[in-house]
Amino acid sequence: MSYSIGQVAGLAGVTVRTLHHYGRIGLLEPQGRTGSGYRQYAERDLDRLRHILFYRELGFPLEEIATILDDPGADTRAHLRRQHELLTGRIGRLHTMIEAIEKEMEADSMGIQLTPQEKFEIFGPNYSEDYETEAEQRWGDSEAWRQSQQRAGKLTKQQWIEIKESTDDLNRRLAEAMTSGAAADSPAAMDLAEEHRRGIEMFYDCSYAMHRGLGDMYVADERFTRTYDEVAPGLAGWLRDAIHANASRHEA
Template sequence: MSYSVGQVADLAGVTIRTLHHYGQIGLLEPQDRSPTGYRQYSDADLNRLQHILFYRELGFPLTEIAAILSKPGATARAHLRRQHELLTQRIARLTDMVAAVEKELEAHSMGIALTPQEKFEIFGPNYSENYEMEAEERWGDTPAWQQSQTRTQAFTKQDWVKVKQDEDDLNRRLVAAMTAGAAPNSDEALDLAEAHHRSIEVFYDCPYPMHRGLGDMYLADERFTRTYEELAPGLAQWLRDAVHANADRQER
């Protein structure tokens, strides 16, 4: 099949002027002509245009695109592999950018006056502002939520750094105890569950029945489960059982 310049412009979503420019610089010059002398684009020309527009979308200059397309062995399959690689890289970059924006939104929602560099230093890669928004929707009218907001608004950068360091240290100790074979009702596990309880009370008062409920949520909500399972398989269940055992001990 053959296509006029107007048809190609409509199909590709570009202007006729753009197609003429590509022809003038030798990037896309159809060889066929209509009886009246107008350019006629073939299916091969459309395939080449598709590659041009793809690389252009990724920010490649036209001179570099011409060099890429003129390389020996530059088959359609080779271009598809290259484009897949470039898209994967762009997705990774965009994912990082989304995470960066979410971190900054989270910092603003907490009222933390930090520089962008400080925000990257403190907030982990898996934190999402969506968690904060969901938490407010679920518990925004509770005293615990209000207490948490009041306390965290006064946090400095050093306070958040310590919170993150303490969390990481506790997680390491939890993993070490479980993988070493400590039972959830062992003294070591109970002490760790109590340390976990204290880490919650940095933000709000957490009676032991509430702590039990948090332990249950680590299994009921797959996102919490995944957080602990990524640290060590079985940790979510182990921590839940240790939290319950510790609450039983404290309430005797």
């Protein structure tokens, strides 16, 4: 079966102009022609175009793509293996970036006062200061924000490292409790929720009502949900329920 240039453009989601360009530079030049001289693309041409667009999406220059595809030692299976490896590597890097950003978002809400270099060192190479602006816009007028700025400003770099390690350890124990089958309103879960609240009080006074609100935010804001659910699927909702149960226990 053969396809016209318009049909190929529609199938691949590219413009006819792009296909003409690929033809001019010898990257994709179909051998088929109609009686009127119009290009006709065969199945093998569509396969080549798919590989071109994949490598293009990953940022490869057209010249390098041509070299890769014209390698006589590489068949379709070799290209698929290579593409799988490239995608797997990219996914891993993206997950690392997401984790670093989400940790930074949570830290920003606490009012971290570190130099950019220290933030890169503690939170990873994908640190961005954009989230500090968001945190200030959301909570800048609150007493909690003012307290967090004052208290966080007195912490040293080593103290921040210890806080991060302590937070990671608490998240691990929360996940272990949940996955072991502990109910969110069990004494063990509520004790962990109380430890979570006291950790927040290092930065600002966190009443049980405020803690309830934070728990709700962990579920309502998908960015916080991902932060906890990356530790263990469902952890954000379980922690929210444990926070509510602990608040009810202390407010009774």
